[in-house]
Amino acid sequence: MNLRTIKPFYLNSKKEESNTAAQQDLVEKIQRLRQGKKAIILAHNYQRPEIQDIADFVGDSLELSLCATQTDAKIVVFCGVNFMAETAAILNPEKKVLIPDVNALCPMASMLPKELVKVYRRKYPEAKIVLYINSLAEAKA
Template structure:
């Protein structure tokens, strides 16, 4: 599927967005999985939590988050004084939806004293019920920091298993997963290796365990980009959402990148368009807010992670 737009349309919309951005004192954030043209008009492109942290440090009054709902919530948690806008309100995350606060509270009643490690790909309400948050880049470090046997990892079972394997430590796993990364199969990797025998296989830890076993390197989106930049290798088979290829080609123009499967496309991440970004800046909506009592508790879980 082609998500690109014509250069003429891009220039026209980018000009409108730049003018509106100045008028609104806004900052535009885009996740690595967004459409190329959306990444190109953003002030910051990166991983979800890193973007929220960058935005919190600016004097912008409005944050336009080109990502999915939980990411905009994270921005609202860290920047309660700013207006947070999600250009496509229906851009959700199926993995984040696999755990809810009510279900988590029930689990905690069933296993008293359990410590909950919450991947940032989750709702603010779920973060508020958790002990500590983690990202895909620091999950191992976060789990390592906890004492005791009863540790529940939510919502991504694959990332939890990756951390448990590295630490050789038993964890309890919530049955959640990323539908996009789950589409990648060992057959896809085998076919890609046959076609590109000199390429290194780099994958995200949201991939299944059998996929991670096939990889030369496993890392967060930012980690994959850094690895490709620092590697002497010239070819890479990429096992994560297709949007990352845009950034990889920008920072490594002399290297070749092959998507491990054409199915590695997240429809939620691709639902944000430049037209929606422009319209969101005009209307200052759709807005994403977090109730104060939930925000405070969710921020505590994030702060415990950041303290590490």
């Protein structure tokens, strides 16, 4: 899996006037990098509006991962939580998938650890295991 983290950016929201210019500069830099690196930005529905505004696509987790398969971008920047970027990386093995914060976790995805899946596989070897899309890749494996 080709999953990497990129350094997140933070702006000082207390100084709105200076943020406007800083935000515009940042947006322009992101646009230049996106074009130069052949990247797309995917933003989950839950992301803040300013993140959605610079995204190429906004949607739910599976929709965005599938969207990445339909583009010729070499780099996918997934603004979401870890399992979303994992799914995008699985569906797009030839692309580099970046996530702004690798520690962005989904509590629901963490509810089924891989160790528990192994216990049930041993206990019920003939059973089919069905997992929710919000499960971590290690549990799906």
